[in-house]
Amino acid sequence: MNPATPSSRERPTPSAAEPAEDDAADSRTVWQRTVGAASNPDLKLAMAASGAALSLFTVGHMAGNIQVYLGRERFNGYARMLRTAGAPVLPRNTVLWVARVGLLASAGVHVVAGTELTVRSMRAEGRTISGTLRQVTRGLAALAERAPSLRGPGGAAQGRSAEYWKAPFDGAFLPGTLDARGPRRRPRGRRRTLPQVVARSMRSTGAVLGLFVTYHVLDLTTGTRPAATRSFEHGDAYGNLVASLSRPVTAAFYAASMAALAGHMVHGLRTAALDTGLTGTAQRVHRVDAAAKAVGAVVALGNVSIPVAVQIKVVR
Numbered sequence: 001m002n003p004a005t006p007s008s009r010e011r012p013t014p015s016a017a018e019p020a021e022d023d024a025a026d027s028r029t030v031w032q033r034t035v036g037a038a039s040n041p042d043l044k045l046a047m048a049a050s051g052a053a054l055s056l057f058t059v060g061h062m063a064g065n066i067q068v069y070l071g072r073e074r075f076n077g078y079a080r081m082l083r084t085a086g087a088p089v090l091p092r093n094t095v096l097w098v099a100r101v102g103l104l105a106s107a108g109v110h111v112v113a114g115t116e117l118t119v120r121s122m123r124a125e126g127r128t129i130s131g132t133l134r135q136v137t138r139g140l141a142a143l144a145e146r147a148p149s150l151r152g153p154g155g156a157a158q159g160r161s162a163e164y165w166k167a168p169f170d171g172a173f174l175p176g177t178l179d180a181r182g183p184r185r186r187p188r189g190r191r192r193t194l195p196q197v198v199a200r201s202m203r204s205t206g207a208v209l210g211l212f213v214t215y216h217v218l219d220l221t222t223g224t225r226p227a228a229t230r231s232f233e234h235g236d237a238y239g240n241l242v243a244s245l246s247r248p249v250t251a252a253f254y255a256a257s258m259a260a261l262a263g264h265m266v267h268g269l270r271t272a273a274l275d276t277g278l279t280g281t282a283q284r285v286h287r288v289d290a291a292a293k294a295v296g297a298v299v300a301l302g303n304v305s306i307p308v309a310v311q312i313k314v315v316r
């Protein structure tokens, strides 16, 4: 970069004497002026606080969900209570909407701060978004290369996969795992442990959860087809839940998403505790670890039991 043109980060803050002029000359985007101006510790704190709020919601939501085992009346009563909480002092749905706005704000802060931290860490490692996307698509093409259905009679790759294969691939994307020319698995001794895999998958598990929640709200809250079943009926949370999870693919998607939730929560809670300085000693780190695993496991198992129970017709 030309030393005469400082980067947006290095730009001096406007003095009181020249605010208007400096504002006009400030070519930074809104994102750069707001999120981009926050320090790494501030962003991590924002991640920790919003993540804690979302975790609190998932714990409470799971406690509500397992009331499905108490039968249609109790479960629908609980769903009704969420809408009428605070009545008659507060109008119907007030508490629900306050919770929805809080949830949406927490999710927004979490995604925005996470995106900025990701971009910063990529920049620090000299990686670019387009370069990473290229590596990912090449890696996926390399995976597809292994699928027998994509191979021709002589074992040669066909179609798009073959096109990709001709392009240079430096194998830097997950070496030894997705590079079809390399060994199928990382060599012994260099294989990642489950906690390492979970830690490296925070962005993908976060993306799965984003997709899950979008589908889930269309399925069970707004009743929007095709996410929801044809029999969706506002006010019958129990019937909607059973109808939805009676679909094997939907039940499998719910269960798989809960695995993503468990990993995301366990590593997220642990990281939040570390980032906010709750862990000062090795003993406390162990305690936090154990607590994060317990919370993640209880929430995921409690939730996962529901699609399973509907599939085996314990709940119907």
Ligand code: HEM
Binding pocket: 058, 061, 065, 079, 080, 082, 100, 103, 209, 213, 216, 217, 220, 221, 237, 241, 254, 261, 303, 304, 306, 307
């Ligand atoms: C198997 C697991 C789950 C089941 C059975 C389940 C069940 C439900 C049900 C029945 C509703 C509708 C409640 C009503 O209309 O009164 C609902 C709403 C919702 N759920 Fe879940 N849920 C599960 C997991 C999750 C997870 C893991 C999250 C978040 C990470 C989540 C987020 C939400 C949200 C945001 C709403 C909408 C709340 C609203 O605005 O009314 N759910 N869930």
